[in-house]
Each structure stands twice: as C-alpha cells, then as structure tokens.
Amino acid sequence: xxxxxxxxxxxxxxxxxxxxxxxxxxxxxxxxxxxxxxxxxxxxxxxxxxxxxxxxxxxxxxxxxxxxxxxxxxxxxxxxxxxxxxxxxxxxxxxxxxxxxxxxxxxxxxxxxxxxxxxxxxxxxxxxxxxxxxxxxxxxxxxxxxxxxxxxxxxxxxxxxxxxxxxxxxxxxxxxxxxxxxxxxxxxxxxxxxxxxxxxxxxxxxxxxxxxxxxxxxxxxxxxxxxxxxxxxxxxxxxxxxxxxxxxxxxxxxxxxxxxxxxxxxxxxxxxxxxxxxxxxxxxxxxxxxxxxxxxxxxxxxxxxxxxxxxxxxxxxxxxxxxxxxxxxxxxxxxxxxxxxxxxxxxxxxxxxxxxxxxxxxxxxxxxxxxxxxxxxxxxxxxxxxxxxxxxxxxxxxxxxxxxxxxxxxxxxxxxxxxxxxxxxxxxxxxxxxxxxxxxxxxxxxxxxxxxxxxxxxx
Amino acid sequence: xxxxxxxxxxxxxxxxxxxxxxxxxxxxxxxxxxxxxxxxxxxxxxxxxxxxxxxxxxxxxxxxxxxxxxxxxxxxxxxxxxxxxxxxxxxxxxxxxxxxxxxxxxxxxxxxxxxxxxxxxxxxxxxxxxxxxxxxxxxxxxxxxxxxxxxxxxxxxxxxxxxxxxxxxxxxxxxxxxxxxxxxxxxxxxxxxxxxxxxxxxxxxxxxxxxxxxxxxxxxxxxxxxxxxxxxxxxxxxxxxxxxxxxxxxxxxxxxxxxxxxxxxxxxxxxxxxxxxxxxxxxxxxxxxxxxxxxxxxxxxxxxxxxxxxxxxxxxxxxxxxxxxxxxxxxxxxxxxxxxxxxxxxxxxxxxxxxxxxxxxxxxxxxxxxxxxxxxxxxxxxxxxxxxxxxxxxxxxxxxxxxxxxxxxxxxxxxxxxxxxxxxxxxxxxxxxxxxxxxxxxxxxxxxxxxxxxxxxxx
Numbered sequence: 001x002x003x004x005x006x007x008x009x010x011x012x013x014x015x016x017x018x019x020x021x022x023x024x025x026x027x028x029x030x031x032x033x034x035x036x037x038x039x040x041x042x043x044x045x046x047x048x049x050x051x052x053x054x055x056x057x058x059x060x061x062x063x064x065x066x067x068x069x070x071x072x073x074x075x076x077x078x079x080x081x082x083x084x085x086x087x088x089x090x091x092x093x094x095x096x097x098x099x100x101x102x103x104x105x106x107x108x109x110x111x112x113x114x115x116x117x118x119x120x121x122x123x124x125x126x127x128x129x130x131x132x133x134x135x136x137x138x139x140x141x142x143x144x145x146x147x148x149x150x151x152x153x154x155x156x157x158x159x160x161x162x163x164x165x166x167x168x169x170x171x172x173x174x175x176x177x178x179x180x181x182x183x184x185x186x187x188x189x190x191x192x193x194x195x196x197x198x199x200x201x202x203x204x205x206x207x208x209x210x211x212x213x214x215x216x217x218x219x220x221x222x223x224x225x226x227x228x229x230x231x232x233x234x235x236x237x238x239x240x241x242x243x244x245x246x247x248x249x250x251x252x253x254x255x256x257x258x259x260x261x262x263x264x265x266x267x268x269x270x271x272x273x274x275x276x277x278x279x280x281x282x283x284x285x286x287x288x289x290x291x292x293x294x295x296x297x298x299x300x301x302x303x304x305x306x307x308x309x310x311x312x313x314x315x316x317x318x319x320x321x322x323x324x325x326x327x328x329x330x331x332x333x334x335x336x337x338x339x340x341x342x343x344x345x346x347x348x349x350x351x352x353x354x355x356x357x358x359x360x361x362x363x364x365x366x367x368x369x370x371x372x373x374x375x376x377x378x379x380x381x382x383x384x385x386x387x388x389x390x391x392x393x394x395x396x397x398x399x400x401x402x403x404x405x406x407x408x409x410x411x412x413x414x415x416x417x418x419x420x421x422x423x424x425x426x427x428x429x430x431x432x433x434x435x436x437x438x439x440x441x442x443x444x445x446x447x448x449x450x451x452x453x454x455x456x457x458x459x
Numbered sequence: 460x461x462x463x464x465x466x467x468x469x470x471x472x473x474x475x476x477x478x479x480x481x482x483x484x485x486x487x488x489x490x491x492x493x494x495x496x497x498x499x500x501x502x503x504x505x506x507x508x509x510x511x512x513x514x515x516x517x518x519x520x521x522x523x524x525x526x527x528x529x530x531x532x533x534x535x536x537x538x539x540x541x542x543x544x545x546x547x548x549x550x551x552x553x554x555x556x557x558x559x560x561x562x563x564x565x566x567x568x569x570x571x572x573x574x575x576x577x578x579x580x581x582x583x584x585x586x587x588x589x590x591x592x593x594x595x596x597x598x599x600x601x602x603x604x605x606x607x608x609x610x611x612x613x614x615x616x617x618x619x620x621x622x623x624x625x626x627x628x629x630x631x632x633x634x635x636x637x638x639x640x641x642x643x644x645x646x647x648x649x650x651x652x653x654x655x656x657x658x659x660x661x662x663x664x665x666x667x668x669x670x671x672x673x674x675x676x677x678x679x680x681x682x683x684x685x686x687x688x689x690x691x692x693x694x695x696x697x698x699x700x701x702x703x704x705x706x707x708x709x710x711x712x713x714x715x716x717x718x719x720x721x722x723x724x725x726x727x728x729x730x731x732x733x734x735x736x737x738x739x740x741x742x743x744x745x746x747x748x749x750x751x752x753x754x755x756x757x758x759x760x761x762x763x764x765x766x767x768x769x770x771x772x773x774x775x776x777x778x779x780x781x782x783x784x785x786x787x788x789x790x791x792x793x794x795x796x797x798x799x800x801x802x803x804x805x806x807x808x809x810x811x812x813x814x815x816x817x818x819x820x821x822x823x824x825x826x827x828x829x830x831x832x833x834x835x836x837x838x839x840x841x842x843x844x845x846x847x848x849x850x851x852x853x854x855x856x857x858x859x860x861x862x863x864x865x866x867x868x869x870x871x872x873x874x875x876x877x878x879x880x881x882x883x884x885x886x887x888x889x890x891x892x893x894x895x896x897x898x899x900x901x902x903x904x905x906x907x908x909x910x911x912x913x914x915x916x917x918x
Contacts, residue, residue: 006807033665035684043807069805156650169647170629170688188628191615191649206492224713225494227706229629229688246705247686250712254683257716258799264723265795266788278820285792286825289864292788293829296781297836303777310773317769317776318762321783321898322755328787329725329751329891333744336724340717346528348465348502361737366745370752377756405748432788439780 009036010043017048026055034063042072050076058084062091065100071275074103082108086115093167094120095140095248098127135219136212138252139233139242142166145173146199148182153195159187168245170229174203179239181209181232209234212241219244220252221345259427260343264336266292266432288432295436299324299443306447309454316450319378319397320443326370327404327442328435331412334359335434338416339426352417356410363409371402389457396453400446407445408438468495469502476507485514493522501531509535517543521550524559530734533562541567545574552626553579554599554707557586594678595671597711598692598701601625604632605658607641612654618646627704629688633662638698640668640691668693671700678703679711680804718886719802723795725751725891747891754895758783758902765906768913775909778837778856779902785829786863786901787894790871793818794893797875798885811876815869822868830861855912859905866904867897 009032016025029037029052037056041049041064053076056064065073065088077085077100089097089112097116101109101124113121123141130136144162146155155172163169172190174183183203193202209232210219223231223246231249233242262269266288275281303310303320310317338355341347347355375398382390412434416426468491475484488496488511496515500508500523512535515523524532524547536544536559548556548571556575560568560583572580582600589595603621605614614631622628631649633642642662652661668691669678682690682705690708692701721728725747734740762769762779769776797814800806806814834857841849871893875885 033667033685035686043810159647160651163647163651168629168645168688170627186627187650188618188622188646191646192619192622208492224706224709226492227494227704229627229705245686246688246709247683250683250705250709253709253712254716254803257713257720258803261716261720261723261795261799264720265791267792267795276817278817278824281817281821282824282828285789285821286828288792289785289788289825289829290832292784293781293832296784299780299784300777303780304774307773307777310776311770314766314770314773315763317779318759318766320776320779321758321762321902322752324780324783325751325755325758325895325898326748328894329748330744332724332890333726333747336720336726340720344713344717351502358735358737358740362740362744365737365741366748369741369745370748373749373752431791435787436784439784443780 006039006043009040013040013044013052014048017051022055025052029055030057030060034060035067037064038067041068041076046075050079058087059091062088062096066092066096070103073100077104082111082115086112090116090120093140093142094123094127095138098124102128102132130212133216134212135210135214135216135233135244136242138216138219138248139212139244141242143173143232143240143243144169144171145175145240148174148176148198148200148203150199151195152190152193152197152199152202155185155199156190156195159190168230172199173207173232173240173243174199175240181207181234181238181240183207184232207232210244211236216252217256220249220256223249224253256343260340260430263427264332264339264430292432292436295432296439299439302440302443302447306451309447309451312454313393313450315382315393316447319374319446322374323397323400323404323442323446324439326401327408327438330363330366330405331408331434331438332431333412334363334409335412335416335430338413339430342416342420342426349417349420352421355417356413359409359413360406363406366409367402367405370405371398371400374398374401392453392457396449397446400449404438404442404445407441408434411438411441465498465502468499472499472503472511473507476510481514484511488514489516489519493519494526496523497526500527500535505534509538517546518550521547521555525551525555529562532559536563541570541574545571549575549579552599552601553582553586554597557583561587561591589671592675593671594669594673594675594692594703595701597675597678597707598671598703600701602632602691602699602702603628603630604634604699607633607635607657607659607662609658610654611649611652611656611658611661614644614658615649615654618649627689631658632666632691632699632702633658634699640666640693640697640699642666643691666691669703670695675711676715679708679715682708683712715802719799719889722886723791723798723889751891751895754891755898758898761899761902761906765910768906768910771913772852772909774841774852775906778833778905781833782856782859782863782901782905783898785860786867786897789822789825789864790867790893790897791890792871793822793868794871794875794889797872798889801875801879801885811880814876815872818868818872819865822865825868826861826864829864830857833857833860851912855908856905859908863897863901863904866900867893870897870900 013025041052044052049072053061065076089100097120101112104112113124142165144159144166146158159169159172169187172185172187173181174185176182183205184207185199185203189202208222208226208228210222212233212235219231228246230243230245232240233244235241267284268287269284338347375394378394378397379390382393415429415434419426419429500511503511508531512520524535548559551559556579560571563571572583586600601624603618603625605617618628618631628646631644631646632640633644635641642664643666644658644662648661667681667685667687669681671692671694678690687705689702689704691699692703694700726743727746728743797806834853837853837856838849841852874888874893878885878888
C-alpha cells in the first residue's frame with residue numbers, strides 16, 4: 001500500500017470543491033477507505049466536510065460517521081435531515097447504531113428508531129440499557145452462534161446465512177439448548193474438519209467470556225492478557241448476548257491510557273482534544289488549577305510563618321524553587337510508576353511493601369546525589385558572594401534536599417497504593433495533587449531546618 | 460468463565476509446594492491458561508517460580524516464557540540448562556523465539572540456534588537482522604499465503620498443511636508468481652465460495668500492508684485506523700515476508716502509552732516496573748531530576764538578582780510557590796494535550812495555528828480566574844496583617860498570575876508543535892522540561908513586575 005498522503009489529498013479535494021466537480025469528488029471518495037475519509041473530514045473546514053459527507057452513499061456514510069470523533073460527528077449530525085439519518089443508521093452494526101442514537105436529541109432519536117428496521121430498532125433499544133463503559137455498552141449483537149448438537153455442515157449453513165450481517169467472523173460460539181455459552185470454535189476448523197463432525201466434539205470448552213455489566217477496562221485487560229481477537233459477552237445466567245471485537249478493545253486501551261495521561265497533567269476529563277469552546281476546555285482544566293491554587297496559598301501561609309527566618313537570611317528564599325521542584329518531580333516519578341503499574345496490573349497490592357521498600361532505596365540514592373550537589377553549588381556560591389556561613393548553610397540545604405526527596409518519593413508511592421486499597425481510582429493521586437502536597441511538606445522541612453540553623457547562628 | 464482468583468491460587472500453589480505435592484501441582488498447572496501461569500509466576504518468590512516453571516512441559520513453558528516480563532524471564536533463563544532451553548525455543552513461533560534468543564548471552568544463543576530445527580534457526584537468524592522496534596522486529600514468519608491462480612479447494616489444502624504451524628489464521632494472503640503481495644482473503648470465503656473458484660476472482664485487492672523497516676508505532680496506528688486483526692509485512696520489493704497479529708500491536712500501543720506517561724513524569728526510559736536494582740531505577744529517573752536541578756539553580760540566580768526587591772517586600776517571597784506551581788500546571792496541561800494529540804494523530808500540524816489560538820483563549824479564561832482569585836486572597840490577607848499597600852500589591856500579583864498562566868500555556872502548547880515540525884519526538888517536551896522553563900519565566904515576570912512596583916511605592 002502506498003502511504004496515504006493526507007496533505008496532497010486534501011489539496012485535491014479542495015481543488016475539486018472549488019471547481020464544483022462533483023463527479024470527480026464522488027469517484028475519489030468511493031475509492032477511498034472509510035478510515036481515510038475520516039482523516040479527510042477532520043482536516044477540512046466545517047462547510048467543506050459537511051459537503052463531502054453529503055456526497056457519500058449511506059453505507060459508506062455509516063462507516064465514516066461511526067469512526068468520526070464526537071466533535072465532528074456532532075457537527076455533521078446537527079444539520080442532517082431525518083430521512084438521511086435514518087438511512088445511515090439502518091446500515092450500521094448494532095453497537096455503532098447505539099452509540100450514535102445515544103448522542104441524538106430525544107425527539108430525533110425516537111424518529112430514527114421508528115424509521116429503521118424493527119429488528120435493528122429493538123436491538124439498539126436493548127443495547128441502550130447498558131452503561132456506556134461496560135461490556136454491554138461496547139458489545140455488538142452481531143455474532144455467529146450454533147447449538148452444540150449441530151454438525152460442521154450445519155454450522156457452515158449458519159455461517160452462510162449470517163455472513164453478510166456479521167462482518168468479521170473469527171470464531172463460532174457454541175451454546176446449549178438454553179442459549180448458555182459452553183464453547184468456542186475458531187472457524188478454520190469448519191474448513192479442516194469433515195462435514196459430519198459434531199461441533200461439541202471439536203469445540204474448545206475453556207471459553208473466556210465477560211459478563212455484560214463488567215467494566216470495559218477489565219474487558220480490555222482480559223482480551224490483552226489472553227491475546228483474543230474477540231470476546232463473547234454473557235448475561236448473569238450465562239446466556240450468550242453479544243460480542244466485543246478487538247478493534248473496540250484497542251479503542252478502550254487508548255482511551256484509558258489517554259485518561260491516565262490527562263489526569264497526570266491535571267486535566268479532569270478526557271473529551272477535549274476536539275473541543276473548541278474555550279469555556280468547556282477551561283472547565284476540565286480549571287479544577288486542578290484551583291486545587292493547586294489553594295494548596296499553594298497553604299505554601300504561602302507556611303512561608304509567612306517563617307517570615308522572621310526569611311528576613312534574617314534572605315538567601316534562603318532563593319532556594320525555595322529548587323526545593324519545591326525537586327520534591328514535586330521525585331513525587332511524580334514514584335506516583336506515576338505506581339499508578340501506571342496498578343492500571344496495567346503490573347504492580348499488585350500483594351507486593352506493596354516490597355514496592356515501597358524499593359522506592360525508599362531509590363530515594364536514598366537520588367536524594368543523596370541531589371543533596372551533595374546542592375551542598376556543592378551553595379558552598380561555591382556562598383564563597384563567591386562572600387556569605388559568611390555558606391558552609392553550614394550549604395549543609396543545611398543539602399540535608400533538606402536529601403530529606404525532601406525521600407519524603408516526596410515515599411508519599412508519591414504510598415498514596416496510589418493506599419487509594420487502591422480503599423478501592424478508589426489511584427489516578428486521582430497523580431500530578432497536581434502529589435506536587436502540591438509535596439510542596440507544602442517540602443517547605444516545612446526546609447524552613448524548619450533553616451529556623452533551627454538560625455537559632456544556632458546569629459547572622 | 461469464573462474470574463481468575465489470583466490470591467487464592469497463589470495460596471494453593473504455596474500449600475502444594477510446601478507439601479512437596481508435585482503431582483497435584485503439575486495437574487493444576489496443566490489445566491491453567493499460560494497467561495494465568497504468568498500471573499502466578501510473577502507473584503511468587505524467585506525460588507518458587509523457578510520451581511513451578513521447571514514443572515511445565517516444554518510447549519506450555521514456551522508460551523509462558525514468551526509472555527513473561529523481561530525481569531522474571533531473565534531470572535528463569537539464568538539457571539536454565541541448554542538442553543531444556545533449546546527444547547523450549549523449538550516450540551516457539553518465530554517472533555517469540557527471536558525475542559528470546561536476542562536476550563541471551565552470545566554463547567548461549569549460538570548453542571540454542573544450533574540445537575533447534577534448522578529451518579527455525581534460519582528463520583530466527585533472519586528476524587534478528589531487523590531493528591527491534593520496526594515491523595520486521597515484531598513480525599512472525601508464520602502465515603498462510605497462496606498464489607493468485609490457485610482455486611479455493613487448493614487454498615484449503617494449503618491451509619490444512621499450515622494449520623498446525625500457524626496458530627491464528629484470519630486471512631489468507633495472495634501473492635503473484637514473484638511472491639509479491641497482491642491481495643487478501645478472509646478465510647470465511649474459503650467456506651462460503653465453491654471449491655473451483657479462483658482466488659484472484661474473490662480476493663480483496665486493496666490490501667493494507669507495512670514495509671519491514673516501518674516503525675512499530677506507525678504499524679500500530681495503521682492496525683488501529685483500519686480495524687485490522689493482522690497486517691502483512693512486505694520487503695522493499697513488495698514481496699510478502701511476514702505477518703503481525705493484533706495482540707502484538709496491542710502490546711505496542713500499551714508500550715508507547717507507558718512511554719509517554721513515563722516521559723511526562725520525567726522518567727527517561729521505560730523498563731523499570733519490574734526492575735529491582737535501585738541503581739538501575741535511579742539511572743532512569745536521575746537525569747530529569749538533574750535537569751530540573753540545574754534549571755532551578757537558574758531560578759535561584761533569578762531570585763538573587765532581585766534580592767533588593769525581596770528584602771524590601773518580604774511578603775513577595777511568600778507567593779513564589781504559587782506563581783511557580785500555577786505556571787507549571789498550566790504548561791503541563793497544554794503540553795500534554797499537544798503531545799498526546801500528536802502521538803495519536805489527533806492533532807495535526809495542518810491545524811497548528813488553530814490549536815495555539817484555542818490554547819490562548821483557554822489561558823485567558825484560566826489566567827483571569829486565577830488572577831482575580833489571587834488578588835482577592837492577597838487583599839484580604841494584606842488587610843489582616845495590616846500591610847499598607849495590599850491593594851496595589853494584590854493587583855500586582857494578580858496581574859503576574861494572569862500573565863504567567865498565559866505565557867506558560869502558550870509555551871507548553873508551542874514547544875511540542877515546534878519539535879514535531881523539526882521531526883523531534885515531542886514527548887521530550889513534557890513534564891520537567893516545561894515545568895522548569897516555566898518556573899524561570901514565571902519568576903522573571905513576577906519579580907520584574909514587583910521591582911517596577913517598588914520603584915513607584917517606597918515601603
């Protein structure tokens with residue numbers, strides 16, 4: 001495949017648009033992969049992308065709109081007529097149709113549900129009952145299932161009947177007479193085994209499935225752990241109700257990773273990349289800024305308590321930034337390792353004590369290196385500005401740095417483990433939270449030591 | 460499937476180990492999924508896990524060791540005898556065998572390569588030539604390919620012959636007489652079409668493939684974009700040379716996300732979750748700590764230049780932490796959105812100016828809110844401590860906060876875009892780098908304004 005050159009294609013599209021060459025545009029779009037059309041639409045202006053979308057036949061349109069991000073999708077849906085919308089939804093798989101219908105205003109959603117195939121409409125309504133971030137919320141109702149008593153030949157008939165409806169078939173699910181999932185059969189066996197073989201004789205009985213109310217993150221972890229391409233979904237009675245394919249799981253993995261990354265940066269919600277309203281973006285960023293704001297007002301109060309010390313030894317104020325920054329960084333490092341490790345299941349609570357001990361050892365090394373360096377820098381500096389007690393003062397700040405790095409590292413490592421133990425998402429303990437609390441601790445340690453120092457040295 | 464209860468299983472295993480009940484242990488392991496055995500081994504002590512591993516028959520052992528993390532794998536490989544190791548490698552798929560052999564000491568690797576099947580040995584040696592993080596580095600040589608002139612019946616014969624060797628077959632690749640990849644056929648068509656149909660008549664011609672030297676991140680993005688379960692790999696002449704399956708791509712996605720997360724936290728390398736040597740862990744964390752260290756020495760120098768101002772108005776020192784923290788946080792928020800958006804391809808350089816404008820608008824809102832708040836807090840505080848110029852001083856700090864948040868947000872957004880433009884990985888612009896540079900900028904703005912203020916108010 002040639003690399004898809006977005007920039008060149010966009011230029012061509014724009015040229016055809018300005019030349020009003022609809023025939024050529026249509027031809028071009030029909031030979032383009034839906035995923036590429038998504039890329040094109042995202043990179044066009046609003047008006048252009050609505051026009052391009054209007055040229056797509058409904059089947060292609062249904063694939064494109066399922067793949068579009070929320071923001072662009074909303075833009076395109078806004079002005080769409082109900083008839084066209086109904087046509088498009090009618091072409092979709094149940095999971096994509098459900099996603100789309102759930103985003104529509106209520107009256108529009110009802111019109112669409114009345115307009116599409118009655119069977120599809122029922123399917124969507126059933127799926128709408130599930131929470132968005134559960135197995136039921138991401139599953140599709142399209143799958144191939146056979147009774148355990150069927151033969152290979154009969155299973156092939158079932159597959160043939162379903163082939164158009166179910167796009168990617170990798171496995172046939174096997175159920176008993178009460179629809180309970182009892183086995184799985186990779187479809188290559190339908191090719192390799194003779195036609196009269198009973199399915200129950202060749203199926204795999206250890207089938208990994210998920211319950212419809214299971215969190216999507218757990219689903220993703222199972223698919224990843226067992227290297228699956230799809231996973232069947234069952235109801236509380238064990239009856240087969242749906243299927244989740246690996247492409248949807250991949251989306252979950254990226255979504256969850258983005259969520260972790262954004263939390264670490266103090267962004268409280270995930271839906272902002274495509275958001276254009278600065279007020280909406282501010283709404284997901286301002287909470288952590290304000291948290292940090294009030295935390296640092298606490299820092300200011302700590303500093304004000306030490307006003308007398310600061311006035312006597314103004315040079316101590318110069319090192320407030322380094323004390324804060326190093327504590328913050330050391331804390332973020334250890335908390336991130338814990339949060340990510342817990343999220344991926346690589347760090348377990350079974351090993352919590354061992355992990356903390358490890359962090360303590362690391363903090364000894366890092367604290368020692370930074371402490372010694374700071375001592376060196378201050379000794380030199382004090383010498384240079386002819387500050388009389390630079391040697392003692394350097395030792396004081398060096399020791400502060402050493403203690404602050406140890407403290408920050410341990411706080412950063414401990415809080416996520418503690419939250420996990422309480423069954424609270426450890427990710428809230430990242431970024432601004434750790435940094436702010438370590439700022440306050442750090443200043444207390446530093447200025448406390450400085451005050452002790454002043455009691456013994458009148459400057 | 461019942462949820463796999465790790466804690467209980469570990470307890471059982473430990474009980475059997477202490478009772479030296481090898482028969483029961485073996486039984487238990489044989490009925491356990493390899494991925495679950497991995498979880499067990501990771502949670503046992505070193506001695507226990509080596510013992511458990513030694514009980515596994517070589518095929519099961521090969522699956523377990525392929526899934527193990529680097530640290531535990533190394534532990535187990537260390538003491539393993541060459542004969543056993545060779546047996547295990549002989550059972551592996553070419554990609555897993557290559558991964559393992561590449562980690563062995565040279566003499567051991569040679570012994571293993573001499574011991575295994577000559578064909579497998581050649582395959583591994585061929586794969587070893589590729590860079591680890593390219594398509595060639597993660598592909599396997601096991602796949603099913605047929606000539607375009609074969610019929611469905613003949614293709615089924617090929618599939619039958621390969622069925623044992625190639626574990627998960629979803630597609631048959633179609634090549635011409637010179638082995639060039641020209642099409643792809645989902646295997647369900649082998650079931651649905653009549654036996655005499657020519658493959659070239661039913662294959663899909665638009666086949667998405669990757670070149671062997673393509674970066675694994677690009678591979679992952681293609682698999683994700685086009686919702687694939689596997690992707691064929693071709694050499695520079697377009698000849699089919701391998702296949703990458705979605706489970707390996709999923710690993711890449713998580714690996715890259717972890718890398719981004721760790722970079723954001725100032726951890727320079729990715730392999731540390733399982734690392735136990737504190738020196739090695741320190742080695743990946745200390746560089747960013749030191750970067751920040753010297754940056755903040757710069758902050759100290761900035762502060763020392765303003766010593767006269769600070770001495771006159773010591774209350775200004777109290778707000779150094781909040782100025783630094785808010786600038787740091789605002790910068791991390793915008794840089795993270797850019798870095799993650801660029802990594803996922805959601806933010807493109809085509810829209811760079813639009814993105815910066817958006818960030819500017821957001822920073823106006825956030826800067827305004829925080830600036831006003833700080834003005835309010837200081838006015839109240841100044842009133843409380845009977846500081847004479849609290850109103851003017853509050854306005855000064857409020858304006859500083861406003862400017863600093865705008866500056867930090869724009870710096871945070873601009874640097875990743877700029878690095879991307881230069882073709883440098885934008886992820887290096889995250890975390891400590893942005894924070895440290897914004898600390899220095901922030902202090903300059905703040906103390907600069909404070910000095911101007913002092914020129915007009917003799918305190």
